[in-house]
Amino acid sequence: MFIDLHNIFVCLEIKNKVTNDKKLILFGLKSSIFHRLQQEKYCLESMNGVNGPQNGQPHLDHADGQYFLTEAYKVILEEVLCKGTDVKEKVCDWHDPEELSALLDLELREGGESHHQLLQRVRDVAKYSVKTNHPRFFNQLFAGVDYHSLAGRFLTEALNTSQYTYEVAPVFVLMENVMLTKLRSMVGWPQGDGIFCPGGSVSNMYAMNVARYRAYPQVKVQGLWAVPRLAAFTSQEVKYYLCFGGEIPHVHSVEETQDFMQTDLLELLPFLTQGAVPFLVSATSGTTIQGAFDPLDRIADICDKNKLWMHVDAAWGGSVLFSKKHKHLMKGIERADSLAWNPHKMLLAGLQCCVFLLKDNTDLLKQCHCANATYLFQQDKFYDMRMDTGDKSVQCGRKVDCLKLWLMWKAVGTEGLAERVDKVFKLARYLVREMSKREGFQLVNEPQFVNVCFWYIPPSLRGKEGNNDYQEKLSKVAPVIKERMMRKGSMMVGYQPLREKVNFFRMVIISPHISQEDMDFFLDEIERLGKDLYNAL
Numbered sequence: 001m002f003i004d005l006h007n008i009f010v011c012l013e014i015k016n017k018v019t020n021d022k023k024l025i026l027f028g029l030k031s032s033i034f035h036r037l038q039q040e041k042y043c044l045e046s047m048n049g050v051n052g053p054q055n056g057q058p059h060l061d062h063a064d065g066q067y068f069l070t071e072a073y074k075v076i077l078e079e080v081l082c083k084g085t086d087v088k089e090k091v092c093d094w095h096d097p098e099e100l101s102a103l104l105d106l107e108l109r110e111g112g113e114s115h116h117q118l119l120q121r122v123r124d125v126a127k128y129s130v131k132t133n134h135p136r137f138f139n140q141l142f143a144g145v146d147y148h149s150l151a152g153r154f155l156t157e158a159l160n161t162s163q164y165t166y167e168v169a170p171v172f173v174l175m176e177n178v179m180l181t182k183l184r185s186m187v188g189w190p191q192g193d194g195i196f197c198p199g200g201s202v203s204n205m206y207a208m209n210v211a212r213y214r215a216y217p218q219v220k221v222q223g224l225w226a227v228p229r230l231a232a233f234t235s236q237e238v239k240y241y242l243c244f245g246g247e248i249p250h251v252h253s254v255e256e257t258q259d260f261m262q263t264d265l266l267e268l269l270p271f272l273t274q275g276a277v278p279f280l281v282s283a284t285s286g287t288t289i290q291g292a293f294d295p296l297d298r299i300a301d302i303c304d305k306n307k308l309w310m311h312v313d314a315a316w317g318g319s320v321l322f323s324k325k326h327k328h329l330m331k332g333i334e335r336a337d338s339l340a341w342n343p344h345k346m347l348l349a350g351l352q353c354c355v356f357l358l359k360d361n362t363d364l365l366k367q368c369h370c371a372n373a374t375y376l377f378q379q380d381k382f383y384d385m386r387m388d389t390g391d392k393s394v395q396c397g398r399k400v401d402c403l404k405l406w407l408m409w410k411a412v413g414t415e416g417l418a419e420r421v422d423k424v425f426k427l428a429r430y431l432v433r434e435m436s437k438r439e440g441f442q443l444v445n446e447p448q449f450v451n452v453c454f455w456y457i458p459p460s461l462r463g464k465e466g467n468n469d470y471q472e473k474l475s476k477v478a479p480v481i482k483e484r485m486m487r488k489g490s491m492m493v494g495y496q497p498l499r500e501k502v503n504f505f506r507m508v509i510i511s512p513h514i515s516q517e518d519m520d521f522f523l524d525e526i527e528r529l530g531k532d533l534y535n536a537l
């Protein structure tokens with residue numbers, strides 16, 4: 001009985017491969033198919049309890065590996081890219097943690113698994129993961145997919161190199177250089193420096209390091225005791241991105257009027273710091289929650305006057321520089337000393353793609369971070385050693401993050417990227433207009449950017465603003481709607497409180513693949529999920 005089944009399986013496989021997968025065979029993988037069938041035979045046998053020489057053997061055969069990859073790629077294409085972008089599918093197949101653990105069987109064992117089981121693993125990982133490519137995913141400051149960028153990401157993974165030296169990453173050292181020059185030119189800096197960083201938070205940390213090093217170079221060898229207590233300034237909403245891993249007493253949050261920095265307060269700088277010496281102001285272009293842009297010219301005046309390093313955290317908002325129509329939001333950016341910008345957010349370059357740019361062209365970044373590792377940065381190399389850019393980073397090995405942006409940019413051009421930015425602005429404006437036509441949607445602020453922050457007020461709470469328990473009841477609306485959308489899988493959008501404001505939704509529009517219908521759906525769905533509140537609470 002077992003033998004019969006096995007033979008049928010083998011015949012089907014051969015037929016399938018020969019007729020449908022000619023290309024695979026042309027690429028020289030033919031032998032692997034037979035090899036694999038051999039393995040499947042063992043696996044089937046082991047699954048049937050006959051014997052299992054396959055399990056536990058190292059998978060060292062290239063042809064086998066390439067065959068697995070081809071099959072895994074098909075699963076990825078189907079589950080992540082076809083189903084994952086299909087509006088009729090769920091954004092997320094939600095399960096509580098214990099249930100999900102049981103479904104996934106994450107335990108690692110002595111023996112290895114069969115090709116077939118492993119493909120099922122790939123499928124399960126895709127199935128139970130959140131589809132950030134889905135047109136109804138509005139939960140983070142990244143969303144959607146760009147296929148050229150994705151090709152760049154696959155290529156990056158396949159090449160598996162490190163960005164630090166020209167000898168091991170010749171293409172990418174040149175490419176990173178071109179990307180940084182191009183991005184700097186958009187900021188308005190004909191010269192300067194920069195580096196791709198693992199995250200906007202790291203870019204912000206670099207800004208603090210370099211600013212401190214410029215003011216007190218001895219800090220690098222003598223440590224913190226060699227410098228006075230220092231103070232940095234940023235707005236309250238983004239303080240988190242400068243306080244790495246905790247509250248730092250000398251990061252001063254500057255009150256915001258509405259949502260951007262109240263610059264008058266900065267005038268009082270020397271009096272605010274209780275003896276600590278101000279060294280840096282970190283302005284924000286596009287705050288994370290409300291999408292507010294600080295007035296850069298005004299802040300630049302204050303930094304000039306007080307000789308402070310002016311950093312701009314444009315991790316979220318930097319991409320407005322592509323848009324002729326909207327780049328005025330960052331007017332004055334050329335006066336800054338440094339900038340953090342995440343193309344993986346609005347531009348869809350894919351996680352992670354973050355640049356730290358500087359106006360400085362005296363090699364401050366390298367001097368501040370270099371460790372001169374002799375096994376990487378030998379001084380007697382046969383090529384121009386300025387090509388070894390790795391010492392600008394506090395990392396050693398560094399992922400190649402420029403390729404995905406470069407390939408995407410090549411594909412759609414600067415104009416294509418500008419159109420994307422303009423399109424999402426238009427959609428955000430559309431959403432705001434549609435909201436104003438419906439009862440029950442109340443904006444937190446008139447949006448400057450593509451963040452639309454709002455409260456949904458269910459019918460039972462309308463007109464009750466004067467009641468004592470109104471705010472408390474309102475604060476519970478967003479979490480309940482969120483739970484309902486997650487369990488249903490219909491969409492994902494974030495909510496949060498902000499200082500005195502109780503929980504409100506933050507809708508963000510990023511992906512150029514979404515449309516007005518998705519905006520209409522969004523509003524309908526919030527109403528559907530929330531209209532019976534507060535009765536149910």
Ligand SMILES: *Cc1c(COP(=O)(O)O)cnc(C)c1O
Binds near residue numbers: 201238
């Ligand atoms: C997203 C964001 C960051 C952090 O970027 P990561 O890449 O997530 O570290 C910093 N600042 C602002 C304003 C952001 O929106």
